[in-house]
Amino acid sequence: MKVADAVLISLVAAGAGLAVGLLGLLVAWLTRRWSIRWQLTLAATVAVLTVFGGVLGVAWLMFLSGHDLLVITVVTSIAVVVAILVALVIGSAMVRWSGAVQLQARQMALGGHQPPSESGPRELRSLSAELAETQRRLEEASAREARLEESRRELISWVAHDLRTPLAGLRAMAEALEDGIAADPHRYHQRIRVEVERLARLVDDLFELSRIQAGALTLTPEPVLLGDLVSEALAGADPVARERRVRLGGQVEDGLEITADPASLSRVVSNLLMNAIRHTPADGTVEVRCRLAPGDVRSVDLSVSDGCGGLDPGDMERVFDLGWQGSYARTPTAPEGAGAQGAGFGLAIVKGLVDAHRGRVWVENLPAATGCRFHVRLPA
Ligand SMILES: Nc1ncnc2c1ncn2[C@@H]1O[C@H](COP(=O)(O)OP(=O)(O)OP(=O)(O)O)[C@@H](O)[C@H]1O
Ligand SMILES: [Mg+2]
Secondary structure, three states: OOHHHHHHHHHHHHHHHHHHHHHHHHHHHHOOOOOHHHHHHHHHHHHHHHHHHHHHHHHHOOOOOHHHHHHHHHHHHHHHHHHHHHHHHHHHHHHHHHHHHHHHHHHHHOOOOOOOOOOOOHHHHHHHHHHHHHHHHHHHHHHHHHHHHHHHHHHHHHHHHHHHHHHHHHHHHHHHHHOOOOOOHHHHHHHHHHHHHHHHHHHHHHHHHHHHHOOOOOOOOEEEEHHHHHHHHHHHHHHHHHHOOOEEEEEEOOOOEEEEOHHHHHHHHHHHHHHHHHOOOOOOEEEEEEEEOOOOOOEEEEEEEOOOOOOOHHHOOHHHOOOOOHHHOOOOOOOOOOOOOOOOOHHHHHHHHHHHOOOEEEEEEOHHHOOEEEEEEEEO
């Protein structure tokens, strides 16, 4: 075949292909809202018709005999049928696969659970996996939301409870003083002051908690010498410890310094100390220890150990829950020194403040169930 013929055949075939292709694009645009089944069929038909258009053009230029043209027409007609059938089968499968993803999305909206689709082309499978992941995240978020709502509701009822009892007592004492029937007015005044101090502490704790929970806590980090901080906390807790005949001890590695918000850190240590003193029997020991974290020189480990007799393993996580006070929780018969005096906010505040410092807090039991040790790990 001459080069000029080859060029001419190529040009005619390209022209016919272009014409069929443009027509195919036009039909594709007109049927763009139809099922993917028909789009696939159209693509297959356009491919075969492009061949047939080229053949017709070439025959028109007399490069093919009438017999050859007939043969090619029969072959391409059969090819069109086969292409359409294959496209229909693939199209139907695509419809089925996308139907499965649609069902998954619908189930998701109704709150049901549908595992991600394992069949179908890669794009549909990854879409399905993405949907399953989104559903997992949505479920997590709504569980978190429900937990928050639940703890908010509990908090309100606890606060109401914790305010009602002392307020009733205050009213009774004030009335007795007013009516002049208080047998020992001095003792009544003293009791009123103690109750008011307790209420003020409760309100303080609530305020701190609401700032922690709303993420509105503003820390002012500065270098803090842990030796000084622990000494001050021990001095502050000393009167309570003396009253309960609990020995206080402190061991801080020399020159240990971290960058933290001093007021928050003091609160963490004093909350832990108060708890430890409250849960240690007379003649027991409470000890604060501060050192570089073993195996991690970039962290500091501050711990408070007591003689509480050990915590139930099941309670070790729960002690940090807001309002949790163990088995003595808000029972009228709660023994003095157990949960009765607090509101169950102390450790939730400790955890909130330590989290805000990107630290970690946990509790472990001491050997032989003598007591427990609360650890605070903070970045140095
Ligand atoms: N050092 C400890 N030893 C044994 N149990 C403890 C200790 N610290 C806390 N707990 C238990 O965890 C509970 C929750 O402690 P948390 O400090 O949050 O509340 P609280 O001390 O009861 O009240 P608040 O701190 O608001 O005055 C306590 O009621 C107690 O049962
Ligand atoms: Mg406490």
